[in-house]
Amino acid sequence: MQSVFENKGEGWEEKKLKEICEIKPPKSEARNKLKETDVVSFVPMEDLGINQKILIPEKERTLKEVEGSYTYFANDDVLLAKITPCFENGKLSIAKNLKNSIGFGSSEYIVFRTNKNIFSEFLYYFLLRSQFREEGAKRMTGAVGHKRVSKEFIENSMIALPPLVEQHLIVAKLNALSAETKKLEAIYARKLADLEELKKSILTKAFKGELVNE
Incomplete structure (x- = not known):
């Protein structure tokens, strides 16, 4: 799979992830669409799969219960765990079938919302590569056992985009x-x-x- 992203073809462009994705969409989107009593999907870290491309949401909460301290995402957003060892293990999925098209989950998620120039599944496979995880692990910060991949590494990672x-x-x-x-x-x-x-x-x-x- 690594060779797919290294052997660039004609018309491919080099982009930083922050140039083709909105990283961490604002929670205000959920507040603008739903009432506090409306139900949304809830995805704790243990429910984010390894080598599971499509997220399977099993839990639900009201918006009021989760909007304070949890991470917001919507259908077709890509979720990536940023804390060790979840990041290195490849906890990563594309959000689908969310209740009211909205979900909340662990504060240890990085949420990517792709723009019109990139397909969410293409981004998923890019993030799934062992090379990406190995490079990210080298750039983690924080105390032992609570290290997280750095914001700078995520935002500035280069992707070859066909x-x-x-x-x-x-x-x-x-x-x-x-x-x-x-x-x-x-x-x-x-x-x-x-x-x-x-x-x-x-x-x-x-x-x-x-x-x-x-």
Whole structure:
């Protein structure tokens, strides 16, 4: 996946993330759209997935309950955990299916709202790269156990941006690759489970004295 973002084609432009995204959209948007008693999606850190492109919101709160200390986002915004070890582990998703199209969550989220020049799924795959996380980890600040990726690193990270049509083609290929990878992971997990069961069976027989009779 890394090579997709390094091998620039014709018509690609180098941009800083802050030039193509609104980072941390204002909470006033939610207040202007909803009443305090209206319900919104609530996504604590434990509900933000790893290698889970589309966010699955499961909890809800009233706007009054969450607007004070939690981070605001809306449908199609990209959420990225900024605190260690969540950042390094790749806690990252695209917000979808939010109650009243609005969500709130951990104060440790960075929220990206893409402009007309970038597709949210293309940004998702850019942020998912191991190189991005490794570079961000080097630039973390704060006390041990509470380090966060710096605002400057996020805002000034450079992305090679192809035309929108090409972004869609790239995302389609990466989606297919991701689906195939998950299939292989599932097969591998089943084989490991079968091997573990075989190991348990052999050990049971061994300590019952049954192996020598086979």
